[in-house]
Amino acid sequence: MSRFDPILTSKALWQIRVQKRPFVLSHAVNTRCNMKCSFCDYWKKSGEEPAKEEIFKLLDDAREFGIGVYNAWIVEPLLRKDLPQIMAHAKKLGMITSMVTNGKLLYERAEELEDVDYLSVSVDGVKSYKEIRKMDFETLMKGLKKAIEVRKLQNKKNPILMNCVLTGKNLDDIETLILLAKKLEVKISFEPVHRFPGISEEVWNDIGIHDMEKFRCTVDRIIELKEEGYPIINSKTYLRMVREGEMNYICRASGIIMNVTHDGTLETCRVQNEPLGNVMWDGFESVWENSEDRRKEIVKDCKGCLFFGYTENSLMQSLNPEVIMHYEWM
Ligand code: SF4
Numbered sequence: 001m002s003r004f005d006p007i008l009t010s011k012a013l014w015q016i017r018v019q020k021r022p023f024v025l026s027h028a029v030n031t032r033c034n035m036k037c038s039f040c041d042y043w044k045k046s047g048e049e050p051a052k053e054e055i056f057k058l059l060d061d062a063r064e065f066g067i068g069v070y071n072a073w074i075v076e077p078l079l080r081k082d083l084p085q086i087m088a089h090a091k092k093l094g095m096i097t098s099m100v101t102n103g104k105l106l107y108e109r110a111e112e113l114e115d116v117d118y119l120s121v122s123v124d125g126v127k128s129y130k131e132i133r134k135m136d137f138e139t140l141m142k143g144l145k146k147a148i149e150v151r152k153l154q155n156k157k158n159p160i161l162m163n164c165v166l167t168g169k170n171l172d173d174i175e176t177l178i179l180l181a182k183k184l185e186v187k188i189s190f191e192p193v194h195r196f197p198g199i200s201e202e203v204w205n206d207i208g209i210h211d212m213e214k215f216r217c218t219v220d221r222i223i224e225l226k227e228e229g230y231p232i233i234n235s236k237t238y239l240r241m242v243r244e245g246e247m248n249y250i251c252r253a254s255g256i257i258m259n260v261t262h263d264g265t266l267e268t269c270r271v272q273n274e275p276l277g278n279v280m281w282d283g284f285e286s287v288w289e290n291s292e293d294r295r296k297e298i299v300k301d302c303k304g305c306l307f308f309g310y311t312e313n314s315l316m317q318s319l320n321p322e323v324i325m326h327y328e329w330m
Pocket residue numbers: 251252253254268269270271272298299302303304305306310
């Protein structure tokens with residue numbers, strides 16, 4: 001929810017603070033990916049993709065429950081041919097729409113994304129990109145530049161977001177990426193690589209952040225460039241937490257964002273995967289109300305995470321003034 005849109009902000013506050021329900025539905029719109037990144041767990045899971053009609057029904061129910069933002073997320077939304085119809089349905093219901101893509105199909109499908117308000121593209125490096133993503137950086141740029149052009153022609157007011165996961169492999173590329181974001185007139189976000197349980201020791205040795213001094217210097221530079229006005233969406237509070245690996249915030253993520261898998265299962269977040277009920281079978285209201293105690297326990301026992309969407313939104317809901325001033329995405 002953009003803090004610059006008073007109507008949307010008041011709807012979100014009503015839903016989250018008064019109704020005590022989440023405002024964002026983050027949905028696993030499909031079950032496949034066209035990349036196999038070593039640090040990612042999602043493409044390893046299998047399952048049957050929901051039919052378009054099932055998603056329409058899910059969106060109708062979500063709207064009734066008070067959801068105002070639909071985020072088509074894992075695994076790779078652009079692999080769904082009918083994605084434009086799904087986004088159009090969410091827009092027809094009055095929702096804000098967003099999606100996250102690895103960008104591999106962006107060149108082919110940029111024109112079809114007219115109903116996507118917030119488009120986020122994973123850009124995890126420049127020189128290191130190919131090693132991390134197994135695709136040429138030039139291929140990604142071709143798609144990204146086309147999407148930028150198309151969105152200008154479509155009069156989209158929100159610039160594209162390049163989201164970058166900081167790993168042990170891309171720290172030398174970060175400043176170049178920030179300069180590139182400015183040149184392309186897009187925004188950029190950072191978050192540290194998360195060690196999911198499925199990541200092997202070997203992969204973690206390869207991709208994890210081990211040189212902490214270099215990592216801290218890189219995050220300091222991100223903060224400096226943010227202060228100089230570069231288009232970095234993260235708050236300084238969050239970036240300082242990333243620098244220190246501090247996760248000492250009160251997690252409010254599950255009260256803001258509903259994570260729903262491809263088969264309708266509600267999970268607390270993308271880390272805590274315990275099933276809390278099925279919103280496609282039992283409805284949003286019943287699953288939400290019946291899972292209240294368990295959700296609280298899961299969050300209480302959680303050791304924390306530093307995914308920017310969860311952390312920044314939690315800090316915002318805790319009324320952290322610097323985050324309210326400087327965090328610039330939804
Ligand atoms: S802090 Fe824990 S419960 Fe909250 S979003 Fe992160 S992993 Fe999930």
